[in-house]
Amino acid sequence: MKLSARARYGTKALLELALHWGEEPVLLKDVAQRQQIPLPYLEHLIGPLVQAGIVKSTRGARGGVSLLKPPEEVMLSEVIQLLEGSISPAECVDNPETCSRSNLCVTHDIWDEVKEAVSKVLESITLQDLVERRRQKGQLGVLEYPL
Amino acid sequence: MKLSARARYGTKALLELALHWGEEPVLLKDVAQRQQIPLPYLEHLIGPLVQAGIVKSTRGARGGVSLLKPPEEVMLSEVIQLLEGSISPAECVDNPETCSRSNLCVTHDIWDEVKEAVSKVLESITLQDLVERRRQKGQLGVLEYPL
DNA sequence: ACCTTGTTGACTAAAACAGTCAACAAGGCT
DNA sequence: AGCCTTGTTGACTGTTTTAGTCAACAAGGT
Numbered sequence: 001m002k003l004s005a006r007a008r009y010g011t012k013a014l015l016e017l018a019l020h021w022g023e024e025p026v027l028l029k030d031v032a033q034r035q036q037i038p039l040p041y042l043e044h045l046i047g048p049l050v051q052a053g054i055v056k057s058t059r060g061a062r063g064g065v066s067l068l069k070p071p072e073e074v075m076l077s078e079v080i081q082l083l084e085g086s087i088s089p090a091e092c093v094d095n096p097e098t099c100s101r102s103n104l105c106v107t108h109d110i111w112d113e114v115k116e117a118v119s120k121v122l123e124s125i126t127l128q129d130l131v132e133r134r135r136q137k138g139q140l141g142v143l144e145y146p147l
Numbered sequence: 148m149k150l151s152a153r154a155r156y157g158t159k160a161l162l163e164l165a166l167h168w169g170e171e172p173v174l175l176k177d178v179a180q181r182q183q184i185p186l187p188y189l190e191h192l193i194g195p196l197v198q199a200g201i202v203k204s205t206r207g208a209r210g211g212v213s214l215l216k217p218p219e220e221v222m223l224s225e226v227i228q229l230l231e232g233s234i235s236p237a238e239c240v241d242n243p244e245t246c247s248r249s250n251l252c253v254t255h256d257i258w259d260e261v262k263e264a265v266s267k268v269l270e271s272i273t274l275q276d277l278v279e280r281r282r283q284k285g286q287l288g289v290l291e292y293p294l
Numbered sequence: 295a296c297c298t299t300g301t302t303g304a305c306t307a308a309a310a311c312a313g314t315c316a317a318c319a320a321g322g323c324t
Numbered sequence: 325a326g327c328c329t330t331g332t333t334g335a336c337t338g339t340t341t342t343a344g345t346c347a348a349c350a351a352g353g354t
Contacts, residue, residue: 207352
């Protein structure tokens, strides 16, 4: 039931961008450093996020990445799904045809309920929520960590 | 976020035993066959379940395995935890010391909420619930599949 | 004794995953 | 124009985990 590093790193990266919503693009390098993500790894996460229309990237000097959609419009469920593939705990939840006798299979229903529970949580939280929680935690907000 | 085959197989196996609660021990071979679990694999799941006091095993002719605790006293959370290790979606939920700056780390809180949501579902379902759901599905009950 | 059944541990094959490296594309700056 | 900066892409590697197998063994019934 572990979430992949992909999904965890991706979420942290987006939080970082959300903290800078409306400002200049942030350097990938800085996102990596501040959120403790290996830079070459982060590079691979950005692609899908750009294609999904969540992130905008600008090349060249003074370039970087920034959020394209407003933070309050990005649900975590969306992000996780994009980077993780699917949140269902068992294959048969997404593809009922893979398990024979799904009609009798009670456990199938359980895994589906688990999935729904997770979905519900992740759908209820947006990047904006993360930003607010973060600001509440470290009262200093963005100034907390220089650079 | 996938559940391991260990946990899924284990759950199915216990459901099978719960269906025979109060009867003669069931052969491992039959559990494997009816729940579509590779026998040699199932053998490895039984050990931990016996040690945890959930299952009782009897060797020799007319032996087999049977539930030790009443089905209504076995929560799925217990089973999954035993076979899967932990249900938290991220390491840092179980070991906060592994992630530095956990004080500022907002995502940590999210993963914890996800874990709680899953726990809540799995704690609310016992083997007895599975049995009842199963009986409702296949009206014929145990007779549904001969052998 | 012998047959049946669960127990244990060693082992393998395959897949998934995290992470790296290097070549490249695109855009600003002087 | 040329250089420097920054993101993009794809190939690659090493490690870990996982599912699954095999074979020797232990225990109990008949």
